[in-house]
Amino acid sequence: MNIVVSGTLKEYPEGLSxxxxxxxxxxxxxxxxxxxxxxxxxxxxxxxxTVLRGGDVVEFLxxxxxxxx
Amino acid sequence: MSGxxxxxxxxxxxxxxxxxxxSCLPNEACGIIAGSADGRRRCVGAVYALVNTDASGxxxxxxxxxxxxAVRDARSRGLxxxxxxxxxxxxxxxxxxxxxxxxxxxxxxxxxxxxxxxEPVLRSFRIENGAASPEEIVIE
Numbered sequence: 287m288n289i290v291v292s293g294t295l296k297e298y299p300e301g302l303s304x305x306x307x308x309x310x311x312x313x314x315x316x317x318x319x320x321x322x323x324x325x326x327x328x329x330x331x332x333x334x335x336t337v338l339r340g341g342d343v344v345e346f347l348x349x350x351x352x353x354x355x
Numbered sequence: 356m357s358g359x360x361x362x363x364x365x366x367x368x369x370x371x372x373x374x375x376x377x378s379c380l381p382n383e384a385c386g387i388i389a390g391s392a393d394g395r396r397r398c399v400g401a402v403y404a405l406v407n408t409d410a411s412g413x414x415x416x417x418x419x420x421x422x423x424x425a426v427r428d429a430r431s432r433g434l435x436x437x438x439x440x441x442x443x444x445x446x447x448x449x450x451x452x453x454x455x456x457x458x459x460x461x462x463x464x465x466x467x468x469x470x471x472x473x474e475p476v477l478r479s480f481r482i483e484n485g486a487a488s489p490e491e492i493v494i495e
Contacts, residue, residue, distance in 0.1 A: 293435060319459075320419045320422075347422050348463070351415055351417065352415055353415075353454055354446065354453065
């Protein structure tokens with residue numbers, strides 16, 4: 287199946303879960319990354335159970351914040 | 356020409372960052388930048404001024420929902436997210452320890468605008484493995 291990952295069209299096998307995609311894409315420090323599929327955020331507890339479909343659009347968004355100290 | 360990383364930004368985009376920083380005082384301002392990357396050179400094509408959900412003069416966090424909308428808008432314009440910016444209302448334009456600790460995306464440019472002096476100062480950094488290195492800003 288073809289899915290769009292971070293703006294790039296890619297081919298992956300059917301049945302791919304979001305957590306497997308995170309591994310396949312070598313996303314660093316995934317605990318600080320929010321994942322969206324078709325503009326909806328995937329809850330952290332549902333990364334394993336969320337299965338991607340052809341045509342899905344996935345974005346990985348790193349937490350962005352900081353402070354004075 | 357230093358040969359190091361370079362971030363090119365047009366004056367209107369630069370002005371948008373500065374204006375957002377002043378408009379958020381006394382709180383820190385924040386947002387993301389999108390554009391293109393070609394080797395050591397990055398070009399800013401769009402600036403997205405976002406809400407600091409911490410509403411603080413000492414901290415900032417970018418709302419994930421706003422972040423996503425900005426990224427999707429950038430994609431629709433053929434741009435890629437290339438970094439973020441935030442302001443330091445009363446301290447210099449350099450990353451704090453917390454800024455460095457929370458810089459999880461080592462592919463990003465981290466811009467900081469200081470409003471501590473009479474004139475704003477904008478600097479950019481790459482942050483990797485707990486260390487920040489400067490990235491030259493070229494205002495076009």
